[in-house]
Amino acid sequence: MSNGSHRGSPLDGSVLVLNRFYMAIHVISVRRSLVLLYRDLAEVIDVENGQYFNYSFESWLELSSLMAEHEHEDDVIHSVHFAIRVPRVMRLMNYDKVPRQTLRFNRRNLFARDDHTCQYCGNVFPLSQLSFDHVIPRSRGGATSWDNVVSCCLSCNGHKGDRLPTEAGMKLLRKPVRPKQNPLLRLKLDNPKYESWRSFISPANLALEVAGD
Numbered sequence: 094m095s096n097g098s099h100r101g102s103p104l105d106g107s108v109l110v111l112n113r114f115y116m117a118i119h120v121i122s123v124r125r126s127l128v129l130l131y132r133d134l135a136e137v138i139d140v141e142n143g144q145y146f147n148y149s150f151e152s153w154l155e156l157s158s159l160m161a162e163h164e165h166e167d168d169v170i171h172s173v174h175f176a177i178r179v180p181r182v183m184r185l186m187n188y189d190k191v192p193r194q195t196l197r198f199n200r201r202n203l204f205a206r207d208d209h210t211c212q213y214c215g216n217v218f219p220l221s222q223l224s225f226d227h228v229i230p231r232s233r234g235g236a237t238s239w240d241n242v243v244s245c246c247l248s249c250n251g252h253k254g255d256r257l258p259t260e261a262g263m264k265l266l267r268k269p270v271r272p273k274q275n276p277l278l279r280l281k282l283d284n285p286k287y288e289s290w291r292s293f294i295s296p297a298n299l300a301l302e303v304a305g306d
């Protein structure tokens with residue numbers, strides 16, 4: 094999680110994707126968004142003073158060249174032949190499915206819910222040293238679900254083994270529950286770079302999937 098002084102490539106940023114009804118459906122990387130734009134599967138939505146403007150690949154490129162000199166360096170991708178502004182919001186013109194209302198259960202989302210913190214010893218670990226633990230072991234019918242699985246360091250995982258926390262003399266930091274919102278999305282929304290997303294995201298769809306940095 095970097096902000097402030099560290100600047101990654103603009104290609105590592107994130108783009109909010111809308112369906113054709115302008116409902117936010119998920120978050121993808123800038124890299125992926127440019128492919129969609131180039132293939133005419135998506136258009137850029139630029140939000141200015143509360144108004145939406147739609148751009149195709151060609152018109153976005155044109156606007157980009159006009160604005161390239163005035164933009165912050167990290168908002169523009171320069172190639173040999175052209176400069177293109179990093180889009181922040183994109184709309185899939187032919188996609189009419191509505192967003193998922195619940196956050197997908199997977200490792201990435203689980204670790205984010207727990208702030209990369211082992212739920213037994215309370216220490217923060219890099220992804221490579223985190224595992225997950227079934228609070229009620231699977232061998233005793235424990236489900237693989239938001240309310241029975243927690244982030245756990247390798248050492249605590251080894252110690253607990255196939256036991257209940259009480260049997261292992263361990264205590265959970267907090268009771269695991271399904272997150273109401275995607276913690277990765279919440280982080281994005283705190284970043285001024287993604288301010289325009291707020292026009293499209295309501296409390297009802299804070300569970301959107303997030304890709305990108």
Ligand SMILES: [Zn+2]
Nearest residue numbers: 211214246249
């Ligand atoms: Zn631990």
